[in-house]
Amino acid sequence: MHIELTRRPHRSTAMALASPLLAIALTLVTGIVMFTLIGVDPGKALYVYFVEPLTAAWSIEQLLIKAAPMILIAIGLAFCFRSNTWNIGAEGQLVAGAIVGSVLPIMVPDWTGPLVLPLMMIMGIAGGMAFAAIPALLKIRFGTNEILTSLMLVYVAELLLDLLARGPWRNPEGLNFPDSRPFSDGQLLPVIFGDGVRLNIVFVLVAVAVAWFVLGRTITGFQISVLGQAPRAGAFAGFSRKRMILIAFLISGGMAGLAGIAEVAGPIGMLRTTVSPGYGFTAIIVAFLGRLQPVGMLLAGLLLALTFLGGEGAQFELGLSDQTTRVFQGMLLFYVLACDTFIFYRPRIVRSRTAGATAATEPGHGSS
Amino acid sequence: MDIKPDNQTIETDGTVAAPTLQAVGIVKEFGTLRANDMIDFAIKPGEIHALLGENGAGKSTLVKILYGSLQPTSGEIRWRGKPVTIPDPAAARRLGIGMVFQHFSLFDALTVVENISLALEEKHSLDELAERIRTVSADYGLPLNPASIIADLSVGVRQRVEIVRCLLQEPDLIIMDEPTSVLTPQEANQLFVTLNRLADERCSVLYISHRLEEVKQLCHHATILRHGKVVAECDPQQETAGRLASMMVGAEVGSVSMKGAAGEDLPTRFSIRNLSLPRPHPFAIALQDVSLDVRGGEVVSIAGVAGNGQDELFDALSGETTAETADAIVIDQTPCGQRGITARRKLNAAFVPEERLGHGAVPRFSLSQNVILTRHGTGEGLVRSGIVDFAGAREIVHGVTNEFDVRKAAPDPEAGELSGGNLQKFVVGREFDRKPGVLVVSQPTWGVDAGAATAIRQALVDLARAGSAVLVISQDLDEILEISDRIAVISKGRLSPAKTAAGITREEIGLLMGGADGKQEAAGAH
Numbered sequence: 001m002h003i004e005l006t007r008r009p010h011r012s013t014a015m016a017l018a019s020p021l022l023a024i025a026l027t028l029v030t031g032i033v034m035f036t037l038i039g040v041d042p043g044k045a046l047y048v049y050f051v052e053p054l055t056a057a058w059s060i061e062q063l064l065i066k067a068a069p070m071i072l073i074a075i076g077l078a079f080c081f082r083s084n085t086w087n088i089g090a091e092g093q094l095v096a097g098a099i100v101g102s103v104l105p106i107m108v109p110d111w112t113g114p115l116v117l118p119l120m121m122i123m124g125i126a127g128g129m130a131f132a133a134i135p136a137l138l139k140i141r142f143g144t145n146e147i148l149t150s151l152m153l154v155y156v157a158e159l160l161l162d163l164l165a166r167g168p169w170r171n172p173e174g175l176n177f178p179d180s181r182p183f184s185d186g187q188l189l190p191v192i193f194g195d196g197v198r199l200n201i202v203f204v205l206v207a208v209a210v211a212w213f214v215l216g217r218t219i220t221g222f223q224i225s226v227l228g229q230a231p232r233a234g235a236f237a238g239f240s241r242k243r244m245i246l247i248a249f250l251i252s253g254g255m256a257g258l259a260g261i262a263e264v265a266g267p268i269g270m271l272r273t274t275v276s277p278g279y280g281f282t283a284i285i286v287a288f289l290g291r292l293q294p295v296g297m298l299l300a301g302l303l304l305a306l307t308f309l310g311g312e313g314a315q316f317e318l319g320l321s322d323q324t325t326r327v328f329q330g331m332l333l334f335y336v337l338a339c340d341t342f343i344f345y346r347p348r349i350v351r352s353r354t355a356g357a358t359a360a361t362e363p364g365h366g367s368s
Numbered sequence: 369m370d371i372k373p374d375n376q377t378i379e380t381d382g383t384v385a386a387p388t389l390q391a392v393g394i395v396k397e398f399g400t401l402r403a404n405d406m407i408d409f410a411i412k413p414g415e416i417h418a419l420l421g422e423n424g425a426g427k428s429t430l431v432k433i434l435y436g437s438l439q440p441t442s443g444e445i446r447w448r449g450k451p452v453t454i455p456d457p458a459a460a461r462r463l464g465i466g467m468v469f470q471h472f473s474l475f476d477a478l479t480v481v482e483n484i485s486l487a488l489e490e491k492h493s494l495d496e497l498a499e500r501i502r503t504v505s506a507d508y509g510l511p512l513n514p515a516s517i518i519a520d521l522s523v524g525v526r527q528r529v530e531i532v533r534c535l536l537q538e539p540d541l542i543i544m545d546e547p548t549s550v551l552t553p554q555e556a557n558q559l560f561v562t563l564n565r566l567a568d569e570r571c572s573v574l575y576i577s578h579r580l581e582e583v584k585q586l587c588h589h590a591t592i593l594r595h596g597k598v599v600a601e602c603d604p605q606q607e608t609a610g611r612l613a614s615m616m617v618g619a620e621v622g623s624v625s626m627k628g629a630a631g632e633d634l635p636t637r638f639s640i641r642n643l644s645l646p647r648p649h650p651f652a653i654a655l656q657d658v659s660l661d662v663r664g665g666e667v668v669s670i671a672g673v674a675g676n677g678q679d680e681l682f683d684a685l686s687g688e689t690t691a692e693t694a695d696a697i698v699i700d701q702t703p704c705g706q707r708g709i710t711a712r713r714k715l716n717a718a719f720v721p722e723e724r725l726g727h728g729a730v731p732r733f734s735l736s737q738n739v740i741l742t743r744h745g746t747g748e749g750l751v752r753s754g755i756v757d758f759a760g761a762r763e764i765v766h767g768v769t770n771e772f773d774v775r776k777a778a779p780d781p782e783a784g785e786l787s788g789g790n791l792q793k794f795v796v797g798r799e800f801d802r803k804p805g806v807l808v809v810s811q812p813t814w815g816v817d818a819g820a821a822t823a824i825r826q827a828l829v830d831l832a833r834a835g836s837a838v839l840v841i842s843q844d845l846d847e848i849l850e851i852s853d854r855i856a857v858i859s860k861g862r863l864s865p866a867k868t869a870a871g872i873t874r875e876e877i878g879l880l881m882g883g884a885d886g887k888q889e890a891a892g893a894h
Contacts, residue, residue: 011732
């Protein structure tokens with residue numbers, strides 16, 4: 001007896017909606033098994049992870065603060081992934097954006113006029129774009145695998161940040177801590193809601209709306225889907241695959257750069273040796289869990305932010321390692337990708353090979 | 369249909385031989401579709417048995433059942449009189465059934481002996497196998513060099529590799545799926561010699577084809593399928609091709625009207641000048657100095673055996689590959705060799721590639737999205753300031769599907785949900801709807817049933833007669849002879865000069881298909 005996957009005649013719309021929910025359910029079930037095995041009361045653990053962060057106003061604010069960068073990055077990544085381009089290095093582009101965006105507040109600390117913040121944002125976007133252009137150009141010119149180059153460049157960016165924060169950009173009045181000087185008020189994104197929700201939450205809402213329009217209504221969005229699904233048909237339509245690789249990397253790099261500068265000019269308020277707990281990687285999960293749809297990614301970003309917050313609570317209250325959070329995030333991605341298979345395929349249990357009807361192939365496909 | 373009396377052969381010594389293979393009441397259902405409906409037929413030892421039918425008649429399904437790739441929903445297969453189940457192709461090979469596929473399953477980068485070795489189940493040494501290949505292939509008049517790399521071989525020789533691979537397993541039944549669709553007429557004749565020799569040795573052949581002339585020439589018996597049922601059995605040598613065709617289709621087949629043949633003094637609307645392109649990858653064909661003029665009002669066809677540069681030529685004509693000089697391609701006096709496909713479409717040229725799914729259309733896109741695919745840049749207002757007018761595209765779908773009788777289950781289904789023939793009508797109709805001044809179409813009726821094929825061919829001729837230049841790239845010689853005013857032949861990336869179609873013979877075209885330089889390949893020469 002074995003299980004076979006048979007292709008569905010149509011894409012299953014029901015399964016496309018059910019897949020992320022099923023993935024979340026399976027993640028929770030696996031979580032229960034995991035907590036039981038390591039001797040933690042699973043009821044309590046799941047409560048700490050997924051419910052407690054939603055019970056206080058301050059932690060809901062924290063949720064928005066953590067979700068914002070991941071949603072921004074995920075929206076950029078959706079342009080890549082839909083066009084079948086694999087930017088895995090958003091974390092590095094985030095760091096590059098943070099570095100380039102920090103040039104003004106660190107080099108010209110006294111300039112706090114109205115222009116400085118917009119300039120910092122633009123420089124952050126430019127930094128992310130420039131860093132993302134490297135794997136894009138390598139792929140276009142030399143055919144390198146963008147998964148590897150973009151991923152490896154993450155470490156380059158992180159080491160460069162480390163070097164800057166410990167070396168030339170270290171705060172001269174900072175008692176030798178590896179931090180830059182703190183940014184002045186005029187160099188920080190203004191708080192617009194509660195105690196710490198800053199302007200970047202508006203960036204997120206604008207990005208969701210713009211992405212929804214561009215992906216669904218414009219010829220650019222059309223181009224992205226064509227090249228992503230059928231490159232040969234894309235060439236026949238007159239679309240350039242190489243141009244699309246560059247555009248997709250620039251958009252996702254720019255969004256990651258914006259997320260990076262918004263972190264240092266926001267909750268962190270200075271440049272440090274680390275500026276992100278892995279938002280650039282987690283955004284990949286956000287993108288897939290959100291079906292690469294802008295509104296879906298908005299919701300998925302909030303859920304993933306919850307795992308970060310819950311993870312902090314779990315360290316604190318249950319003494320669990322922060323690796324538990326990574327395990328949850330990894331399981332979520334694993335399950336959502338696995339469940340996505342059922343959008344196009346139907347599982348069947350086949351009892352044995354010799355019994356009467358064992359249709360192993362579908363009509364129209366030869367076997368040889 | 370009572371088949372018992374004539375499926376037994378009286379041997380010379382008076383004993384009765386069972387049929388090599390007999391199918392009894394074979395039914396195969398896919399969901400609600402009955403692809404095979406109570407099929408009975410029998411193949412006698414040493415018989416070349418034709419299986420005729422249109423696309424979708426159930427031939428492929430039946431063959432897959434006989435070769436073990438599919439299991440019947442009900443019914444029985446008898447091998448030399450004994451009921452058998454054939455769970456997979458390996459079991460079919462063990463019984464003694466070999467198959468030569470329409471689309472070869474050879475690895476381009478490996479040698480002949482390596483490819484054949486991969487198909488054999490028992491242990492063997494490559495050296496011994498090479499020796500056996502040499503003996504068997506020479507013995508059957510299909511000489512092969514076991515050390516040749518597949519990529520270097522012509523399509524005809526590749527088919528020979530597949531046949532020899534079958535012969536090494538000493539089969540009692542060989543199934544051949546559309547074997548001559550990739551051969552020149554001369555190569556086909558060579559194949560018939562081999563098949564007759566096999567039949568003389570009491571090996572049976574199940575021969576699947578829609579080419580009626582060659583079935584008449586070669587086969588001893590024919591079973592004709594329509595809509596999954598056996599509608600007739602006959603001796604093809606006693607029938608006319610016309611009668612065979614109407615048995616297949618179930619009605620008289622119309623023919624294309626070539627009224628108002630193209631004159632001499634028409635303006636050139638599409639011209640190819642000294643087009644040369646290096647091969648884009650190692651297994652592709654380089655185009656060498658291709659020149660051709662197509663005038664408004666005429667249909668010009670490019671004949672050729674598959675894999676002689678047709679794909680590369682189509683890409684160069686459409687602008688998916690650009691040429692080195694602007695003059696290489698001229699559309700209505702505008703040189704555009706270095707401009708891409710969108711610029712060429714703006715000059716009112718239209719293109720229909722051979723491959724429908726994945727090239728001419730995106731399978732998971734709706735038909736209206738697939739309209740946008742080729743018409744977003746033609747200035748028809750489907751895209752305004754970057755915003756796509758999907759409602760306008762849906763109207764075009766409505767018009768095209770009515771005009772070309774595209775059968776679909778929903779108003780705007782995904783392209784991949786249409787049957788091959790209906791999708792072909794859609795991708796052709798999508799371009800006709802623009803009334804193009806220049807149309808380049810590759811394999812316009814590939815996989816389309818006879819009725820629809822006639823409609824598409826008639827539309828091509830009518831478009832030309834209305835003043836457009838129509839260039840058809842096709843491997844179907846019957847189609848080319850039916851619709852062309854002039855014919856050129858492509859071979860190994862070179863194009864012969866175009867000749868007036870009236871008065872040209874198949875043999876003449878066949879010789880050009882085998883190599884424009886007049887030299888035939890060693891083994892084809894007889």
